[in-house]
Amino acid sequence: MPTDLDIARQAKLRPIEEIAAQLNVPESELYKFGPYIAKLPLHLIDKEKAANGNLILVSAISPTPAGEGKTTMSIGLTQGLNRIGKQTTVVLREPSLGPVFGIKGGATGGGYSQVLPMEDINLHFTGDFAAIEKAHNLLAALIDNNLQSKRRSLGIDPRTVLWKRAMDMNDRALRHIVIGLGGTSSGVPRETGFDITAASEIMAILCLSEDLEDLKRRCGNIFVGFTYDKKPVFARDLNAQGAMAALMKHAIKPNLVQTLEGNPAIIHGGPFANIAQGTNSIIATRMGLSLSDYVVTEAGFGFDLGAEKFFDIKCVTAGLSPKAVVLVATIRALKYHGEVPLAEVQQPNPDGLRRGLPNLEKHLENIRKFGVEPVVAINRFTTDTDEEIEIVKAHCAELGVKAVEARVWAEGGKGAEELARTVVEVVERAQGRFKPLY
């Protein structure tokens, strides 16, 4: 089998103008970064259309070391939907450079369900992370300058400053540091640290903002620390928001790329799900919904963590109404939940599989609480037996849920056609019954 990188490198990319044309966006609207990447202007967003569009969320059962493949499934399903004639865009998060150089690898899908140009997306892409990092660190520098300043001092107690610095790098030695050493000309000594950029509050703000003006206002509201008199200090007290927004002028615009099969992909924002909302920007999702009939998107971690945030934070904030949830499950992960050791999940084990089904069942139950209909996508691996696949399908059938096998890694969109058809059925049946939990 070729590797993901081999497949990505051998792919013949289409000029980004052609991808834009699928969305009826003329070349003149594109802010290009080379031939295959472009930023889209915010005026293309139609909030009304976005609110009612066919939004499909891809989530997963509880994450395991065995992996589930949400991104790959999202891309494969998008390719599948396009193959069965539905104009569909996949909307995803931007990868963090930290994990790219770490063990976890990039976040651009896999096999024949990838977004391209893979290497550019995984490295600097269009500089969005760099801009977030710069805006984040500008605020930090303004804080330390204010601590140092005698004339403009806000009287901030350095020990209460919660705003750290950010770097898009797995650099654990920067987590806990002491800065401002070296004498009176080098700032005020204090303890602080660096967070990875994906964990920056600016990242969360970017992904919740309507536009640059809204982002600027939200940046001004960032809490910085307390004065010696215990009064809260905000970024706006340092007059930081203007420069921060200026640095984010391009970063606020979503990025258009393509899937391996030449379907549109919008990639924008990348907050981690463990500490933030774990899903791409509202701007990106609305852009996708404004320009295409179907939008497939994903939320980090399992349904309980990532999708709960997606529904209760993002959809509520943006007024979005998902029409279906695709819950990705693998036979291997279900076995793992059935307490089969990781080393043995590739061997047939119907009993172990059955012991893991309650995990799937609970997620399905949770999905329905939001008033949205689930479809189970079984991400098929070559080691899975037909018997095992049937066990899952049968169990789902009992619960009144369709479970469909999908071979998105090995076959791309072709392997997701049945899933696509099932999802379309669910979407067409949906009657806007989505309701948040609180």
Place this chain on the structure above:
Amino acid sequence: MPTDLDIARQAKLRPIEEIAAQLNVPESELYKFGPYIAKLPLHLIDKEKAANGNLILVSAISPTPAGEGKTTMSIGLTQGLNRIGKQTTVVLREPSLGPVFGIKGGATGGGYSQVLPMEDINLHFTGDFAAIEKAHNLLAALIDNNLQSKRRSLGIDPRTVLWKRAMDMNDRALRHIVIGLGGTSSGVPRETGFDITAASEIMAILCLSEDLEDLKRRCGNIFVGFTYDKKPVFARDLNAQGAMAALMKHAIKPNLVQTLEGNPAIIHGGPFANIAQGTNSIIATRMGLSLSDYVVTEAGFGFDLGAEKFFDIKCVTAGLSPKAVVLVATIRALKYHGEVPLAEVQQPNPDGLRRGLPNLEKHLENIRKFGVEPVVAINRFTTDTDEEIEIVKAHCAELGVKAVEARVWAEGGKGAEELARTVVEVVERAQGRFKPLY
């Protein structure tokens, strides 16, 4: 008078394809960043042509708080040369974000001699600084990971590590820091600090490299620190150079923009002159010389510091042969060198001016040691009197040097036509007599 920003914002920019066309570069060769910025591929460089091209260096007398205007003069002269029919490109350094948010302001010229789009160039531009910063910090993270690691440990003594981290920000509180605090999972405690990105060794390397392969090799040769056994450790011992070069894939390509009058400007690399070579990349200068008849470039600080490095480091490394040096002087700066207080330099003071002329004279003497002919460009301000201008001209005439008044800030290229003609004469007379001092 409108401000620099007003002038920049009101300018009507030409599509970058048109600028490229002036250099006979087809659109297909451009890697665009929006409509007005593009990166040029390295294969367009013709080393042979570059070695013999008409390279004009703009330098200055000793810097003063009054300012001299080298960048503005370089741009204005380029516009002047184009106006008198010489196909000319100005080749400049990229500005550092630090000073942009500080007192010093951007580095894109002034008045009617600017490079555009000014705001983009001054902020993230094409991400070159971000890429350098990332490559720099990746090496730092690899060092700290190695300190932390037991299996792959090189035995580096953390206290000897000279490689700091980099951030393109005026953030003095990061100059002296202690990192690696917080226990065994957060690295190894040690003293270090951040340098501004313009002071990164990667910046110096970028500007001296021939191509990506050369950059990779040079990155591998970076000295990191000593082992406990006093053996030197290099970046290549950490196998860092591959990933560093991958991060610099786009950054190594020079950036094409335009002057206010629509002439080509190549902007690439930005090392500080105080700690590094203080001039744009060899790649950029060669690209300019490969694609146009004349190239105007500048070197940081005064002739003695910046231009000496330009000649003895850059020209020697790259085999370049400058044909003329334009030495920028202002009446105000000369008075300041004549010990007129800063507050009074705008008042007529012929005697003070005369007392400052030895500064100019010494720089001219130094220029001739390199075998290159100087032209003095008097950067005219409205407060200068004609008598004062004549004093300088007469003094230069005695020394056998042409001194020409130029009004590049107020009049753009039109104000530099006489200077352009004088420079062309000098260039045409030049017979490749450039020789380094050592």
Place this chain on the structure above:
Amino acid sequence: MPTDLDIARQAKLRPIEEIAAQLNVPESELYKFGPYIAKLPLHLIDKEKAANGNLILVSAISPTPAGEGKTTMSIGLTQGLNRIGKQTTVVLREPSLGPVFGIKGGATGGGYSQVLPMEDINLHFTGDFAAIEKAHNLLAALIDNNLQSKRRSLGIDPRTVLWKRAMDMNDRALRHIVIGLGGTSSGVPRETGFDITAASEIMAILCLSEDLEDLKRRCGNIFVGFTYDKKPVFARDLNAQGAMAALMKHAIKPNLVQTLEGNPAIIHGGPFANIAQGTNSIIATRMGLSLSDYVVTEAGFGFDLGAEKFFDIKCVTAGLSPKAVVLVATIRALKYHGEVPLAEVQQPNPDGLRRGLPNLEKHLENIRKFGVEPVVAINRFTTDTDEEIEIVKAHCAELGVKAVEARVWAEGGKGAEELARTVVEVVERAQGRFKPLY
């Protein structure tokens, strides 16, 4: 009323030789520190006699901000016992200098029940704390020297070193520090801190040791940290115990002083009860029991914390068998436990007092679990009403416990004669029934 300091300063002290004579210790055995303080040699200890001696523990109900007066009661009771003809020594802890300069004040009793010379005891005394501090910090210096050393390195991971430094000072800025900064000649950077000397493990060791040889062995067993290979490192691996013991040569000998009424007082060791055993040295207690018929001693905090440690750690280790427990209670503290606000505890409030009695009751119950008979000593204040005193007495009577009023602060030994008689009755009834809980 005169202050404690006034009373102490006006007291006429008896030469230490006279005090020693009461214990049948000749002058030649004394190692004097001026005329009123002497160290006693360890050979005077008679372990057999100590094991069976009449040891009386003074403890208290749960501590409150109102204060209970354990030390003052111990001294007053000792004076009372001597007044009724029982040869008695009070054995106490040495005060820490930290609280002396802080809010809490010294620990030498109060009013007419003090130990003298008060100022010397509260400051350097006989240098025991200084010696402990020095031994403690010598081990710390040996650790850091070993980290620094290449030839004798034990391979200790600096981040695992738990051994801090010690200083007998309330100096919170030293609690969390980073040391070893300043380059290769100044040690290895690491996080550590200072503990107050009373919290030093050496203090705990001193108070548990039999003699200098035992102390040396215990010092050698101090756990220091782990090697990079996760092996534990002990002080003996650094060969530290010999020098540590040499520094403790005098400190191991108990100090003899006197009460305001000229009775013998032995003061030695001062571990805090919150982090260590909270009672004076085994050596001191044994010395007292070897040289006198009765010994009164105290344990830090309330009975549940301090006395539990006294019984289960000290008595078990040293083979001591307490014959009675005096539980100090104040009307004010009982009211506070009855939820009367601190500001109002000086006003008569029988109901509030009754609500606080369960605290007293529970402590009495706990005391009996050790097989020792309690006596309640009501530390009388002028604001207490007779009605309130009667309430406590009556309640204790119901529980079969004698409660006796004592006016030790105002009247010294005279105010404790009734208490003394009651305690003697209990002691004489005791039949060695003491048993530890585990």
Place this chain on the structure above:
Amino acid sequence: MPTDLDIARQAKLRPIEEIAAQLNVPESELYKFGPYIAKLPLHLIDKEKAANGNLILVSAISPTPAGEGKTTMSIGLTQGLNRIGKQTTVVLREPSLGPVFGIKGGATGGGYSQVLPMEDINLHFTGDFAAIEKAHNLLAALIDNNLQSKRRSLGIDPRTVLWKRAMDMNDRALRHIVIGLGGTSSGVPRETGFDITAASEIMAILCLSEDLEDLKRRCGNIFVGFTYDKKPVFARDLNAQGAMAALMKHAIKPNLVQTLEGNPAIIHGGPFANIAQGTNSIIATRMGLSLSDYVVTEAGFGFDLGAEKFFDIKCVTAGLSPKAVVLVATIRALKYHGEVPLAEVQQPNPDGLRRGLPNLEKHLENIRKFGVEPVVAINRFTTDTDEEIEIVKAHCAELGVKAVEARVWAEGGKGAEELARTVVEVVERAQGRFKPLY
């Protein structure tokens, strides 16, 4: 040969009362620390007598790794003077614990010229160093408490605080530290460090003070740092001097011990000569001069550094008038100054010796500038040849200076009788001509 320690341990000490009796000090005036050490009360000082007493300074040629033996010579000379009938006291510095545990060893003389009880003097002695350390660190704690305090804040800029902490320990990892970490309750983060106690300013103050009141005033004048408004802050602004003086109540009193031959020795104060005045306290020197006919004392390092400070700081401050200077030289050290390698200084080498004589000569010249007559004491080693001794004597004779061989290490006072007689001659000839250089 027995070691210094063997000799010290086998010595039969005389009770300190007997030593005091030699000085006509009755037992009642002694504040004893065990049988062989006592502090003397300040009222025994007779300033008038001290100003005119026979003070003999022992200094040395430039120090070498070969060692010169000033302390041993001072003790030996004292023993010699007593042997020839002159009632003499040696007055010395207290040793620092740091070097005791380091390479340098103690500072109590050597061979048969030692002060006793050696081990006690070298370890805690009478707690003077501990008291200095405590007073020093109390001020440091008050500074950090003030930085932390909001109500009593003096507005001190933490980065300007020059007052470090002190510890009598060779602990290089404490030289450069960051304190106040751990959040708002643990002080204010700042850079500082520990000095060895011998380098504490309190040590210098102790040695220059007249009495406790003077010490208190000097402590109040200690400079601490600057406020944010650039105003100097002194210890008195923190009201620190009272507590500091209280901690020094005993430390200010000089310590009486004995030489191996039972002569009085007063040991008090121990500032290092490299950073402070390098000589014992004025109080100690005056005490010696008040109680005996002759006083022998020494100053750290060579004559140029230590004795210059002794004359120009100590003698001027205290109004002392030295009658003679004994300049200690060794054949080995003179050879070393004659550029004979250290490894060869024990071999006969008359030429090398002669080449080193100018060092001796220059020191003699310097001594005479102070109006004091020098005597050269050749500290004889067994490897020295008679020829070499004669070369030195002859050379000194030419300069009009007596050079006398002394065998103080091997023979104690007996080996210094000739030296003693020579010194007495010089002292008797002296006519109070001492004059400081400035």
